[in-house]
Amino acid sequence: MFFIIFLLSLFLSLIFTPIVRKIMIKLGVLDMPNLSRWHSEPVALMGGIAIFLSFMLSVFLRVTFNREIVIVITGGIAMFSVGLFDDLRGMPAKIKFLMEFVIAVAVTYFGIVCKIFPYNWLNIFINIFWIVGLTNALNMLDNIDGLAGGITFISLTGISLLAIQNGKVNEALLCIALAGSSLGFLRYNFKPAKIFMGDCGSLFLGYMLSTLVIIGIWQSEPHAIKTFVSPILLVSAVIFDTTLVTILRLKHGKMPWQGGRDHSSHRLVYILKNNERIAVLILYGIGLIGFLLGLITQKMNTLTSLIIAIIWCIVMIVFGIRLSKVECYQKLNK
Numbered sequence: 001m002f003f004i005i006f007l008l009s010l011f012l013s014l015i016f017t018p019i020v021r022k023i024m025i026k027l028g029v030l031d032m033p034n035l036s037r038w039h040s041e042p043v044a045l046m047g048g049i050a051i052f053l054s055f056m057l058s059v060f061l062r063v064t065f066n067r068e069i070v071i072v073i074t075g076g077i078a079m080f081s082v083g084l085f086d087d088l089r090g091m092p093a094k095i096k097f098l099m100e101f102v103i104a105v106a107v108t109y110f111g112i113v114c115k116i117f118p119y120n121w122l123n124i125f126i127n128i129f130w131i132v133g134l135t136n137a138l139n140m141l142d143n144i145d146g147l148a149g150g151i152t153f154i155s156l157t158g159i160s161l162l163a164i165q166n167g168k169v170n171e172a173l174l175c176i177a178l179a180g181s182s183l184g185f186l187r188y189n190f191k192p193a194k195i196f197m198g199d200c201g202s203l204f205l206g207y208m209l210s211t212l213v214i215i216g217i218w219q220s221e222p223h224a225i226k227t228f229v230s231p232i233l234l235v236s237a238v239i240f241d242t243t244l245v246t247i248l249r250l251k252h253g254k255m256p257w258q259g260g261r262d263h264s265s266h267r268l269v270y271i272l273k274n275n276e277r278i279a280v281l282i283l284y285g286i287g288l289i290g291f292l293l294g295l296i297t298q299k300m301n302t303l304t305s306l307i308i309a310i311i312w313c314i315v316m317i318v319f320g321i322r323l324s325k326v327e328c329y330q331k332l333n334k
Contacts, residue, residue, distance in 0.1 A: 005063070009184070083198065083203035100207075105128060137238045144280060151238060151287045153179050154287040225305070230294045230295070
């Protein structure tokens with residue numbers, strides 16, 4: 001069943017992505033190069049449509065729906081629509097953030113809430129912060145060919161394994177369907193990218209990642225800290241990039257939502273003398289380590305899980321300090 005839905009979503013994504021690309025080129029929906037973007041040639045945009053369609057079709061064909069899944073998918077459709085509007089017409093960052101917040105509050109209100117802490121108000125706060133935060137983090141991670149799609153695939157694989165371990169079969173099927181859709185898209189998005197996912201893809205993937213963690217993992221073992229830590233390790237590559245670029249932009253007097261060539265991927269490219277593929281593969285490696293640590297900590301006791309998480313956090317801080325020494329802002333202003 002898991003293999004079938006993965007193959008189905010992968011196959012559909014491989015078919016839909018080039019079709020969407022041709023349509024976008026014909027309509028002139030292209031991401032044009034500029035000083036804040038990494039690519040040097042116009043690239044077709046809105047490949048997220050292919051991810052969305054392949055996921056939705058495979059899910060409707062193979063997944064048994066319950067109330068939680070309906071709420072999550074409804075929220076996903078809303079988030080996809082926000083990204084689609086932003087790709088087509090443009091949307092101020094504050095308005096986009098407000099829409100994300102409204103969707104997060106809505107799905108929380110209808111019951112998609114973690115059960116990690118003994119205080120319901122704290123669970124609700126963490127829930128909304130997690131959905132909005134991870135949605136924006138994945139959106140920001142989509143800054144170089146193949147990065148967001150590959151990291152999403154790695155993270156979803158780990159989330160699906162933890163969901164299966166918790167007996168959440170339908171939730172795991174959603175993860176696997178989305179992983180297949182992401183991998184199929186990656187075939188056309190890895191350097192040199194033929195199409196970008198756009199906000200309709202990155203916002204949708206970020207939202208789905210966050211809510212699948214909630215319904216697949218964070219509701220299975222109430223008040224268990226290690227259950228809280230494991231998914232964070234799984235998506236640590238996403239969190240790392242956003243945290244790094246936010247801190248450094250604020251330090252240099254820039255707003256976190258401003259575009260720029262100052263992400264972890266860009267800094268690695270500068271260090272590696274413009275070898276983009278190796279930079280992306282290194283970040284895949286970080287994603288894989290987070291994937292393994294997330295699975296390992298779920299098997300450990302609470303103290304051991306926290307120690308592993310703290311050590312990994314220290315390693316990432318050291319890595320971030322090294323990347324922060326790369327001068328990006330003067331390059332951007334030249």
